[in-house]
Amino acid sequence: MEVVPLDSADEVAALAADTIEAAVRAQPGTVLGLATGSTPLATYQELIRRHRAGGGPSYDDVRCFTLDEYVGLPPGHPESYRATIARELTDPLGIAAERVHGPDPAEADLPSAGERYEAELRAAGGVDLQLLGIGSDGHLAFNEPGSSLGSLTRIKTLTDRTRRDNARFFGSVDDVPRHVLTQGLGTILRARHLLLLATGAGKAEALAAAVEGPVSASCPASVLQLHPHVSVLVDPPAASGLGRLRHYREVYDAKPTWQGI
Numbered sequence: 001m002e003v004v005p006l007d008s009a010d011e012v013a014a015l016a017a018d019t020i021e022a023a024v025r026a027q028p029g030t031v032l033g034l035a036t037g038s039t040p041l042a043t044y045q046e047l048i049r050r051h052r053a054g055g056g057p058s059y060d061d062v063r064c065f066t067l068d069e070y071v072g073l074p075p076g077h078p079e080s081y082r083a084t085i086a087r088e089l090t091d092p093l094g095i096a097a098e099r100v101h102g103p104d105p106a107e108a109d110l111p112s113a114g115e116r117y118e119a120e121l122r123a124a125g126g127v128d129l130q131l132l133g134i135g136s137d138g139h140l141a142f143n144e145p146g147s148s149l150g151s152l153t154r155i156k157t158l159t160d161r162t163r164r165d166n167a168r169f170f171g172s173v174d175d176v177p178r179h180v181l182t183q184g185l186g187t188i189l190r191a192r193h194l195l196l197l198a199t200g201a202g203k204a205e206a207l208a209a210a211v212e213g214p215v216s217a218s219c220p221a222s223v224l225q226l227h228p229h230v231s232v233l234v235d236p237p238a239a240s241g242l243g244r245l246r247h248y249r250e251v252y253d254a255k256p257t258w259q260g261i
C-alpha cells in the first residue's frame, strides 16, 4: 500500500485525475470502477474540466462499473447511484449509457442480482482501476463493519450512522433507503489497481484504522492491506490520524520520477 500525503483536497483531485487519465490512455478498452459520495466529486469535476478544455484522453472505448446502488428507489431517482454517476461524470465525458454498468436492484430476481453483476464484471475482464472513498465508520462501497472480507456483490443493510451520513443527499434520514446492492470486499480486491481518496477530518479516524490498524471486518477498508497495488491519496486533515505520516511523505518524495502511482 502506498500512502500519498498531499497538501490539499485540490491536489488529491488533480493526482487522482492524472491517474485515471493515465489508465485510460494506457489501454483503449480500460475498465474503470467508479465511486459515488462527495469525495470523488472534485476529481470528476477536474476530469470534466480537462475534457472540455480538449486536453483529456478519449473516453469512447472506456467501460465503467459502479460499486453499489440503493434498493427501493424509483427508477431514475436523482439520488440513485446510476443517475448520480451519469450526471456527475459519465454524461459530461460523453461515455454512452450502455457502457456504464451498475448493480441493478430493479431486477425481477433481486436475490440473484449480485451474481449477475459479478458475471458482468468477469465478462468485462475485471476492473483495471477502481476509485474508492471511505465511510466515516471505515466502510468501503456499502460494506459496513462486520462485512465478510471475502464477500461478493449482494444485498446489505445500512447502519444508522451511514444513513445519517447520507441523509444530506435525501433531505431526511427517513428517506435514505435501508437496503443496498453492493460489490463485496472480495469483489473490490479483484480490481487490478485500487485508488482510495480520503479528504477532510471526518475521515481521519477511519483512515488510520484502515491503513495502520489490524486487518479486520470491524474496519472493512482495512482489507486493502491485502491487495498488491493500492494508492491512498490523502489531504492533511484526513492524514492527521496516521502515525507513520513522515515516513509516507519521505517515501513519496524519494520516488523515482519514472514510477507512477
Ligand SMILES: N[C@@H]1[C@@H](O)[C@H](O)[C@@H](COP(=O)(O)O)O[C@@H]1O
Residues within 6 Å of the ligand: 035, 036, 037, 038, 039, 040, 067, 068, 132, 133, 134, 135, 136, 139, 140, 141, 142, 162, 166
Ligand atoms: N457507498 C458510498 C461509498 O462508496 C463512499 O465511499 C462513502 C463515503 O462518502 P463521502 O465521500 O460522501 O464521504 O459513502 C457512501 O456510503
